[in-house]
Each structure stands twice: as C-alpha cells, then as structure tokens.
Amino acid sequence: MTVTNAIEVSHLTKKFGDKIAVNDISFNVKQGEVFGLLGPNGAxxxxxxxxxxxxxxxxxxQVKIFGHDTIEEGRLARSMFGLTGQYASVDxxxxxxxxxxxxxxxxxxxxVNAKQRTEELLTEFSLVNSADKSLKNFSGGMRRRLDLAVSLITRPALIFLDEPTTGLDPRTRTQMWETIRKLVSHGSTIVLTTQYLDEADQLADRVAVIDHGKLVKIGTPLELKQQVGGINLSFSVTEVQQVKAAVKLVADQLGTTAQILGQRLSTNLASIDQLTPLLIALKQAKIVINSLTVQEPSLDDVFMNLTVGKN
Structure with a gap:
C-alpha cells in the first residue's frame, strides 16, 4: 500500500540579504502523521x-501540499490546510x-452552516461556557484553543501548529496535547514547530532537527535518541575498596570505561539486555551496589548533541 505524502519539500532555500535563513532543505511529511520541526531560536x-x-x-x-505546488497552485494548496501561529489571530x-x-x-x-460549525467548535474545544465573553477575559490557554478552533473551521486535512503551547501553564499544555492527539485520531496530519522537546517526544511520529538553516537529522524520536550513544547506567559501590574491582568488571562485561565520582560509577549500555548479565557478574564477585539508575537518552540529549556549538 502506497503512503500518500501530505507535504513534499524539495531543496527549499530562503535568503534575507546575505543571510541564508533556510539552506536547501528537503523532506516529506506522510499523511496522518505528526511531524515535528525542532531547532534553536533563529535556526x-x-x-x-x-x-x-x-x-x-x-x-x-518547491513545496507541494497533497501534490499541489504552493507557487503554481497557491489558492488550491492554501485551501487544504489550517494554520495556528504563536499569537492568536482572533479579535x-x-x-x-x-x-x-x-x-x-x-x-x-x-x-446557517456558520452557526452550526461555530456551535460544534465551541463544544469540541470546551468553550461553550465562555462563548459570549469578551476575549479580554480569556486565559492564554482559552485563547490558544480558540485560535486552533478558528483554523479548523473548514476541517482541513493538514494543520500547521507554530509553537502552539508557548507560554501556557503545564496543565493547559497537557490539554492542548490531548486536543492534538484527538485531531490525529480523526485523520489529520499535523506539522508542529516547538521549543519544548518533551512536547515533540510526546506527540511527534517523526522529527526534523534544523540548525543554522540546514536539516541536520530526521527520524523518529526513538531513532534519534538511539543515535546519541546508548542508555546511561549509574550505580554506587557500597564498599570503597571495591570500586576498582567494579570498574574492571564493567570494562570486562561491557567493553566500556566507567566514569568515577567518589563511589559512584557511570557508563553506557549499548542495549538494555546488557544489564542483567552485568548485575549477575557483580553479585558473583560479591560487589554490593545501590542507588542504581537506568536512563535512556532524551530528545534534550539529541538536541544538544546535534546543535550545540555546531556551525
């Protein structure tokens, strides 16, 4: 079965004077997925x-929306998506x-249809009780939900969300996440730009990391996290005189060098399957450990690894 692309971006470049803001980027967005665009401010x-x-x-x-060129068929392409920006466009x-x-x-x-659609959207975005209040009395989260509702009036198959939860409190952010998941469950395709890495991790099927105008990496959150360098393992050795023996055992079992801070050792696992044999070996060597933690890489690690200090 052929997967239809909602968006096809080919060699897209934008200059402002001598500054190249976007430098020859290409990617596709599959129909029905949440596609995240990540990057530092100004990326x-x-x-x-x-x-x-x-x-x-x-x-x-070139950009194509459901096969339609945005330059040659601009009006048709625009009719196929909704856009919600960082700042509400409502009055x-x-x-x-x-x-x-x-x-x-x-x-x-x-x-008649406008009245019907208005009632549907007020209900869908939990705005019925505040429907007739001035927006000056709305919270940031309520205004953001209204802005999203406005972008969905025509039930577009593709929705662009430009940092939709910027400035919202954690509870309202979570509510917006649920709204986005609901849209996807109904068949929408979402393109999401965000400065919150946990948001991309929670919502995106695939993520494109952009830095200095270039597409640095693209993949699922899991694929990107796996490229950072494995799973971090950390534990403390109860008896100080056993630290050296523990370091040697880690090297023998994992083929890695443990970092030492006092009696605490840190190293990387290539796979979680390495953990059990290591624990068995430590027990057989009568090396007592405590405070063991296993932490997979986060998108924060990916972001830092791909963008910080790179020109």
Whole structure:
C-alpha cells in the first residue's frame, strides 16, 4: 500500500540579504502523521513553516501540499490546510462565538452552516461556557484553543501548529496535547514547530532537527535518541575498596570505561539486555551496589548533541 505524502519539500532555500535563513532543505511529511520541526531560536524552522504555508516565497525550491505546488497552485494548496501561529489571530474585542461566526463566513460558509460549525467548535474545544465573553477575559490557554478552533473551521486535512503551547501553564499544555492527539485520531496530519522537546517526544511520529538553516537529522524520536550513544547506567559501590574491582568488571562485561565520582560509577549500555548479565557478574564477585539508575537518552540529549556549538 502506497503512503500518500501530505507535504513534499524539495531543496527549499530562503535568503534575507546575505543571510541564508533556510539552506536547501528537503523532506516529506506522510499523511496522518505528526511531524515535528525542532531547532534553536533563529535556526530557520519558522521561516521554513512560513514558506510551506505560502506566507513567504522561497528563493528556490518547491513545496507541494497533497501534490499541489504552493507557487503554481497557491489558492488550491492554501485551501487544504489550517494554520495556528504563536499569537492568536482572533479579535480580542469581541466574543469567541462572534470570532468563529466571522471566520466561518469569511471561509465561505452560509449563515446557517456558520452557526452550526461555530456551535460544534465551541463544544469540541470546551468553550461553550465562555462563548459570549469578551476575549479580554480569556486565559492564554482559552485563547490558544480558540485560535486552533478558528483554523479548523473548514476541517482541513493538514494543520500547521507554530509553537502552539508557548507560554501556557503545564496543565493547559497537557490539554492542548490531548486536543492534538484527538485531531490525529480523526485523520489529520499535523506539522508542529516547538521549543519544548518533551512536547515533540510526546506527540511527534517523526522529527526534523534544523540548525543554522540546514536539516541536520530526521527520524523518529526513538531513532534519534538511539543515535546519541546508548542508555546511561549509574550505580554506587557500597564498599570503597571495591570500586576498582567494579570498574574492571564493567570494562570486562561491557567493553566500556566507567566514569568515577567518589563511589559512584557511570557508563553506557549499548542495549538494555546488557544489564542483567552485568548485575549477575557483580553479585558473583560479591560487589554490593545501590542507588542504581537506568536512563535512556532524551530528545534534550539529541538536541544538544546535534546543535550545540555546531556551525
């Protein structure tokens, strides 16, 4: 079965004067997946997203949305996606209901259909009780949910979310995550830019890391984490005189050199399957350990490994 690409990005480049903001990046986004764009501030991820959504014209390269070129068929391509930015595009001087009605009408819905769609979205995003209040009384999370609702008026198959949870408290962030998962369960394709690595880890099927305008690495969160260098193992040796013996045993069992801090040893496992034989060997050698921790690499480790200090 052939997987349809929702987006095809080919050799996309954008310059601002002498500065290259996006440098010859290419990738595909599969239909039905959550695709994360990660990168430090100024890395080029938002510029890339603005070109993908036709808000910015590239110097060279091509973007296709469900097979339609965003330059040659801009109007058709734009009709196929919704966009939610970092800052709400809604009018704060009127109510949520009025905002949704206005945007529904602007999207071509009849008055009857606009009213019906407004009620559906108010219910879906838990805004019914606040529907007729001025947005000046809305929390950041409520306004972000409304902005997302506005982008979904036409039920687009593709949704771009540019840092949708920036500035939200942890509880509201979690609520937004659930909303995004619900959209995916209904068949939507999501492109997500975020500065929160745990967010990408929680939501994204695949992640593209962009730094200094270049695509540095692409893969699933698990694939990227595995490339960092294995699983970190750390434990303390109860008897100080057994530390040297423990270091030698780790080297013999794992083929790695343990880092020593007092009586605490740290090393990497190539696979979690190495842990049990090591523990058995330590027990047979009568080396008593405690405070054992096993920690897989995080996307924070991936991010630091791929971007920090690299030019």
């Amino acid at each position: 080029g991820k938002t510029t890339a997203l603005r070109m993908m959504t036709t808000l910015l014209k590239p110097n060279s390269g 704060e001087d009127i109510s949520a209901r009025e905002n949704l009605m206005i945007f529904s009408r602007l999207n071509g819905l009849s008055r």
